[in-house]
Amino acid sequence: MNEDLLAGILIIDLSQGVAAAYCGRLLAGCGADVIRVERPGVGNSSRVSDPEEHLNAGKRGITLDYTQPTGAALLRRLVEGADALIEDHPPDFLGSLGFGYRELNTANPRLIVVSVTLDGSGGPFAEHLVGLNAFAATLVGLLSAAGIERGQHIEVAGGECLAAAASLPGIDLGRTPSPLLDPSEPADMMGVPLKAGRAPRPGEHNDEVYRGVLGLTPEELLSLREAGVV
Amino acid sequence: MRRLPLAAFRVLELGAAPAATYCARLLGDVGAEVIRVEPVARHDGPDERRRSLHMNRNKLGCSLDLSHPRGRDLLLRLAARSNVVIEGLAGSEKERLALTYEAFQAARRDIIVASVGGPEEETSISVADVTTGTAAAGAVCAALLHHRHTGSGLRIEISARATARTPALSPDPHSQERRLFEPVSHPDGQIKEMAGLPWRFSETPAHVRLPAPRPGEHNRYVFGDLLGLSSQEMAELEREGVIGRRDG
Numbered sequence: 218m219n220e221d222l223l224a225g226i227l228i229i230d231l232s233q234g235v236a237a238a239y240c241g242r243l244l245a246g247c248g249a250d251v252i253r254v255e256r257p258g259v260g261n262s263s264r265v266s267d268p269e270e271h272l273n274a275g276k277r278g279i280t281l282d283y284t285q286p287t288g289a290a291l292l293r294r295l296v297e298g299a300d301a302l303i304e305d306h307p308p309d310f311l312g313s314l315g316f317g318y319r320e321l322n323t324a325n326p327r328l329i330v331v332s333v334t335l336d337g338s339g340g341p342f343a344e345h346l347v348g349l350n351a352f353a354a355t356l357v358g359l360l361s362a363a364g365i366e367r368g369q370h371i372e373v374a375g376g377e378c379l380a381a382a383a384s385l386p387g388i389d390l391g392r393t394p395s396p397l398l399d400p401s402e403p404a405d406m407m408g409v410p411l412k413a414g415r416a417p418r419p420g421e422h423n424d425e426v427y428r429g430v431l432g433l434t435p436e437e438l439l440s441l442r443e444a445g446v447v
Numbered sequence: 448m449r450r451l452p453l454a455a456f457r458v459l460e461l462g463a464a465p466a467a468t469y470c471a472r473l474l475g476d477v478g479a480e481v482i483r484v485e486p487v488a489r490h491d492g493p494d495e496r497r498r499s500l501h502m503n504r505n506k507l508g509c510s511l512d513l514s515h516p517r518g519r520d521l522l523l524r525l526a527a528r529s530n531v532v533i534e535g536l537a538g539s540e541k542e543r544l545a546l547t548y549e550a551f552q553a554a555r556r557d558i559i560v561a562s563v564g565g566p567e568e569e570t571s572i573s574v575a576d577v578t579t580g581t582a583a584a585g586a587v588c589a590a591l592l593h594h595r596h597t598g599s600g601l602r603i604e605i606s607a608r609a610t611a612r613t614p615a616l617s618p619d620p621h622s623q624e625r626r627l628f629e630p631v632s633h634p635d636g637q638i639k640e641m642a643g644l645p646w647r648f649s650e651t652p653a654h655v656r657l658p659a660p661r662p663g664e665h666n667r668y669v670f671g672d673l674l675g676l677s678s679q680e681m682a683e684l685e686r687e688g689v690i691g692r693r694d695g
Binding site for chain 1: 450451452453454455473477494497498500501502571572573574577578581582584585586588589590591592593595596601627641642643644645646647648649650651
């Protein structure tokens with residue numbers, strides 16, 4: 218597959234868990250510019266237990282504490298220039314920070330917001346299946362944005378993705394694909410190689426994103442760092 | 448009614464690989480006009496028929512003998528009027544029918560062709576077919592976005608990964624929310640509801656809107672309206688067995 222299918226498309230990746238991070242990874246693998254946003258000094262939870270190298274390969278990484286007002290203002294500016302935002306926070310968490318769908322849509326009326334819900338009990342295969350669903354749904358949303366000339370909110374209901382698959386008559390649930398998230402395996406999508414890249418270290422691309430994309434001065438960036446915002 | 452996300456696109460589907468069938472279903476679910484090309488003589492058992500009700504919802508169906516030169520020609524004429532071809536033909540069949548990417552490209556320069564395969568001799572659906580079909584649907588949408596920016600088509604080849612027998616998928620019964628299931632009306636009344644799409648769109652909600660087609664149900668639309676064949680031509684093609692009889 219052409220690895221630059223999604224050239225010029227900017228995705229903000231706020232993923233915490235595996236499925237949403239995998240969605241971002243697939244989009245990056247198709248050539249989208251995926252900016253992974255992590256909390257400074259914390260890292261996202263998917264770093265703790267999962268093969269982050271495969272989940273985040275090919276993304277740019279920034280740190281940003283968007284629970285602080287200054288950080289929230291920066292996230293809003295990133296959102297203004299983005300095509301899609303992927304998130305898997307508990308319901309209402311983003312809303313409590315002023316990033317509910319209504320506010321995001323006001324900041325960028327063409328933005329596609331994809332919210333992934335998965336309770337984490339399904340194991341690696343569930344994460345894989347739901348991540349693929351989120352990937353496809355994001356692309357459907359990006360295609361729709363031109364047709365309806367506005368963005369929309371797409372909720373990918375993880376438990377329902379599993380139930381929908383299980384409801385197909387005659388499906389053999391005892392055979393599953395070898396998990397894509399196995400760290401011993403190369404990252405691909407069903408045999409199609411994804412665009413190469415490695416996972417960013419936390420904040421690795423702070424300079425190029427904050428200065429290059431948002432136009433901050435070195436002094437501004439330094440003071441944000443000192444305040445613990447980035 | 449609000450426009451569905453992929454309402455602007457026509458997708459031609461052929462072949463029997465379940466991953467390809469599932470891929471086309473997802474594209475139909477989100478509003479593409481999916482035309483499924485089936486063999487003229489189908490002899491499905493009850494299990495296949497029941498599965499087909501789920502796998503082929505939100506599609507139109509036509510019947511066409513691809514091994515007949517006129518059948519192949521009609522297929523390529525349909526491809527010329529489609530944005531995407533999803534093919535799940537077995538390798539040997541593809542070779543015999545010479546339905547290569549180049550053949551479709553000759554019919555339409557900017558066509559997107561997705562070859563979606565599964566393990567050979569597949570007799571039932573596996574979870575790998577669902578994941579492969581979902582990945583392929585995403586890849587087709589990525590190719591459509593790419594086409595919007597460049598005007599170019601391309602080929603996509605996706606095959607199911609090897610499967611392993613594992614204690615695998617056991618969806619939490621509590622997560623099988625009732626809102627997933629939607630009522631459907633089938634002419635034969637075989638099923639009354641099925642799982643809808645687990646993606647909720649705020650602006651372009653997608654639902655089960657068409658039951659799976661009966662054999663050749665949309666032959667008149669596909670060959671008459673889209674390709675412009677006259678009633679006489681269609682009757683002649685029916686007599687020759689190139690296209691199936693409606694409800695045949």
